[in-house]
Amino acid sequence: MKAKGYKPTEILFSPTTNCNLHCAHCDIEQSPEILNKRDAIKFLKACARIGIKRVSFTGGEPFLTLDFMCAVSKEAARLGMLFGRIMTNGSWFRTDKELVTALNRLFRAGYDGDLCLSVDAFHRQNLKKCVSFIKAAAAIWRRNDIVSITAVRGAKEGQTRKILKRLAAIKGEDLFIKISYIDLSPVGKAARLKKAWDGRWFKDDLCKGPGNVFFVLPDGTVKPCCGYATDTDILTIGSIKKDSPGELIRNARKNRFVSSVFSSGLHPIRRRLEKNGVKFPGRTTNHCFFCYYLTRAMPRPEGIPLRKDRILRKGK
Numbered sequence: 538m539k540a541k542g543y544k545p546t547e548i549l550f551s552p553t554t555n556c557n558l559h560c561a562h563c564d565i566e567q568s569p570e571i572l573n574k575r576d577a578i579k580f581l582k583a584c585a586r587i588g589i590k591r592v593s594f595t596g597g598e599p600f601l602t603l604d605f606m607c608a609v610s611k612e613a614a615r616l617g618m619l620f621g622r623i624m625t626n627g628s629w630f631r632t633d634k635e636l637v638t639a640l641n642r643l644f645r646a647g648y649d650g651d652l653c654l655s656v657d658a659f660h661r662q663n664l665k666k667c668v669s670f671i672k673a674a675a676a677i678w679r680r681n682d683i684v685s686i687t688a689v690r691g692a693k694e695g696q697t698r699k700i701l702k703r704l705a706a707i708k709g710e711d712l713f714i715k716i717s718y719i720d721l722s723p724v725g726k727a728a729r730l731k732k733a734w735d736g737r738w739f740k741d742d743l744c745k746g747p748g749n750v751f752f753v754l755p756d757g758t759v760k761p762c763c764g765y766a767t768d769t770d771i772l773t774i775g776s777i778k779k780d781s782p783g784e785l786i787r788n789a790r791k792n793r794f795v796s797s798v799f800s801s802g803l804h805p806i807r808r809r810l811e812k813n814g815v816k817f818p819g820r821t822t823n824h825c826f827f828c829y830y831l832t833r834a835m836p837r838p839e840g841i842p843l844r845k846d847r848i849l850r851k852g853k
Contacts, residue, residue: 543789543799547591547621547750548584549763552602554755557629562659564725570755574608580777585616587782593621600629603639607646620650627654627670628662640677657688658696668707682713691721692730722765722826733826734819741802753777761789764825769832803827
């Protein structure tokens with residue numbers, strides 16, 4: 538039985554939205570803002586004091602903020618915290634020397650978590666660079682399982698399989714690379730790539746998949762998950778610049794939408810809206826897409842955009 542309610546167990550830092558790639562399915566708007574490492578370290582210490590022990594990094598491309606990752610990793614290691622993963626495209630470097638220097642810095646900072654490559658038909662990164670990244674990481678950490686791969690499924694799957702087969706043919710290395718898949722959410726640029734309403738309802742998991750984290754954006758804003766709707770105001774629970782971890786948790790529990798998603802799930806919200814006349818285009822197996830639809834795209838029955846603060850107001 539899964540515990541109910543928002544109880545974050547991990548800090549997921551997104552220090553930048555910048556990236557060296559421009560993927561056809563990515564809806565992250567790039568900006569020059571970079572998360573302040575002093576604010577991040579202060580927040581990290583406060584989280585450690587209340588028992589949150591896991592730290593991860595994402596982006597954008599987090600290796601474009603190597604100084605940030607090394608500083609936070611060094612402090613996290615000093616505090617005895619655990620590392621989750623760094624999500625990277627594995628092709629951000631210009632030369633092999635730059636790659637090895639960067640990975641050595643991260644290793645010396647104490648990072649010992651997973652290095653997760655995003656590789657699929659959408660990324661179109663230089664696969665030779667990915668191979669160099671995998672081999673260099675395995676050699677520096679002396680771990681044949683240090684690198685894993687995440688790929689998008691739901692569109693261009695045939696092309697993605699061919700790419701993964703090419704990576705699987707790496708010669709001369711005894712590597713163990715775990716491959717996992719995430720469902721493409723047809724939002725933003727990816728809306729044209731897959732029909733979202735696929736005929737079956739998702740199973741509520743109380744947002745235990747991408748949720749129950751402190752997802753910290755480059756401006757210090759905190760969201761309770763790293764899903765596709767994180768740019769919506771309704772999912773904002775505060776900022777590391779002014780809120781303590783305890784205050785962020787209290788803010789999340791006061792947020793009627795967030796608290797409902799984590800305590801009862803999305804389906805009770807759906808049923809309340811249907812009771813009040815909202816008709817959905819169909820059913821979807823993707824709960825992240827449905828959350829996005831509720832917070833970004835859902836119209837009123839007469840076609841006027843539904844105000845976010847009214848999602849839960851009626852029929853509560």
